[in-house]
Amino acid sequence: MKPFDVYPLMNVNIQNSLGSYVWDEKGRKYLDFYGGHAVISIGHSHPHFLERIKKQLDKIAFYSNSVQNSLREELAEKLGKLSGYPDYHLFLVNSGTEAIENAIKLASFKNGRTKVVSFQKGFHGRTSAAVHITDNDKISAKINKGFERFLLPWNDLEAASNIISQNDICAVVIEGVQGIGGVHVPTPEFLQHLEKLCKKNNTIFILDEIQSGYGRTAKFFAHQYANIQADLITVAKGMGNGFPIGGVLISPEFEAGHGLLGTTFGGTHLACSAGLAVVEVIEKEGLLENAGLRGEQIKKALKQFPEISELRGLGCMIGVEMPFPIRAFRKLLIEKFGVFTGSSSQANTLRILPPITVSETEVTEFISAFGECLSAFKKQPEYEPFFITK
Numbered sequence: 583m584k585p586f587d588v589y590p591l592m593n594v595n596i597q598n599s600l601g602s603y604v605w606d607e608k609g610r611k612y613l614d615f616y617g618g619h620a621v622i623s624i625g626h627s628h629p630h631f632l633e634r635i636k637k638q639l640d641k642i643a644f645y646s647n648s649v650q651n652s653l654r655e656e657l658a659e660k661l662g663k664l665s666g667y668p669d670y671h672l673f674l675v676n677s678g679t680e681a682i683e684n685a686i687k688l689a690s691f692k693n694g695r696t697k698v699v700s701f702q703k704g705f706h707g708r709t710s711a712a713v714h715i716t717d718n719d720k721i722s723a724k725i726n727k728g729f730e731r732f733l734l735p736w737n738d739l740e741a742a743s744n745i746i747s748q749n750d751i752c753a754v755v756i757e758g759v760q761g762i763g764g765v766h767v768p769t770p771e772f773l774q775h776l777e778k779l780c781k782k783n784n785t786i787f788i789l790d791e792i793q794s795g796y797g798r799t800a801k802f803f804a805h806q807y808a809n810i811q812a813d814l815i816t817v818a819k820g821m822g823n824g825f826p827i828g829g830v831l832i833s834p835e836f837e838a839g840h841g842l843l844g845t846t847f848g849g850t851h852l853a854c855s856a857g858l859a860v861v862e863v864i865e866k867e868g869l870l871e872n873a874g875l876r877g878e879q880i881k882k883a884l885k886q887f888p889e890i891s892e893l894r895g896l897g898c899m900i901g902v903e904m905p906f907p908i909r910a911f912r913k914l915l916i917e918k919f920g921v922f923t924g925s926s927s928q929a930n931t932l933r934i935l936p937p938i939t940v941s942e943t944e945v946t947e948f949i950s951a952f953g954e955c956l957s958a959f960k961k962q963p964e965y966e967p968f969f970i971t972k
């Protein structure tokens with residue numbers, strides 16, 4: 583048997599990791615400013631993360647959700663406090679898309695409606711409801727198109743008012759910062775407007791913080807820049823620093839009922855230990871502050887390159903707009919300069935997503951590799967057709 587070939591693969595075989603670095607099988611070191619799709623939050627192989635998981639593994643890895651699990655209580659308690667949502671409840675799952683699926687389901691249980699509003703260029707996952715509200719028809723099969731959804735333009739107050747005021751929308755789903763779409767930050771006014779519209783029209787307000795949450799933007803959740811509260815918040819990626827865990831933070835307005843939601847693997851002993859290690863490290867090491875400082879350092883340093891037409895984002899979630907498609911540039915950055923960065927659905931946007939533990943020296947190293955790569959890229963004749971200097 584062979585793996586089902588759905589992923590375009592880079593020619594790198596990662597074998598080892600520590601902090602902001604990974605190593606391939608030949609021992610070549612790479613600076614990781616991507617974290618495997620924004621997953622690595624507290625750095626690869628963080629000692630506290632490893633210790634928590636190893637100790638738990640020696641006791642018990644899994645028992646089902648039919649028994650008491652004090653680790654699950656502890657994770658909910660610590661996450662509630664750290665995220666500023668202490669009175670919310672936590673439902674644990676295994677991935678981002680599963681978190682979205684359950685959030686939409688909860689919304690529909692609550693108000694009995696079926697129409698969903700989401701936003702152009704957004705990404706929410708690949709399972710049935712999540713993929714249907716994702717702005718990419720190529721990844722949505724006929725069977726996924728089971729309810730009416732409206733993909734609205736980003737930051738467009740009027741378009742949102744027109745649809746949500748019809749008073750029959752089940753839920754609005756929005757990313758705290760649009761990630762895969764090219765790192766687009768919603769204006770605080772837009773989020774405040776959506777919050778008000780949702781309240782007025784009995785619509786559930788769902789914040790997808792799967793990529794932008796867990797301190798990545800220097801607040802625990804990106805939507806906290808707008809001083810708003812969501813009814814449901816979805817989390818995954820940075821929550822487990824590579825261990826598969828996701829969750830939905832649920833407002834106390836929602837009534838739980840036995841059997842309403844469920845999953846075999848959500849919130850296992852091992853997953854909760856990984857999740858606990860992450861919140862403990864974020865708190866103990868003051869990582870929200872570090873994400874802010876390092877994000878500013880990256881942006882300030884990148885401003886020296888006149889080729890960059892725009893820098894977007896918050897904290898350690900940065901979109902770099904280049905005047906050419908970044909595909910070949912990103913490849914060169916990995917292959918020649920040993921630096922991982924991310925792409926996005928916008929051809930000219932590079933996504934910078936270092937772990938929020940990243941140090942000042944590592945940022946300097948990144949900037950110098952970026953500059954050298956840009957000089958090398960400009961000299962390569964095959965890249966010239968793309969290149970337009972300002």
Ligand SMILES: Cc1ncc(COP(=O)(O)O)c(C=O)c1O
Binds near residue numbers: 678
């Ligand atoms: C904002 C957002 N939501 C949801 C998802 C889906 O998460 P997963 O791949 O864990 O299902 C992603 C994944 O990239 C994401 O970026």
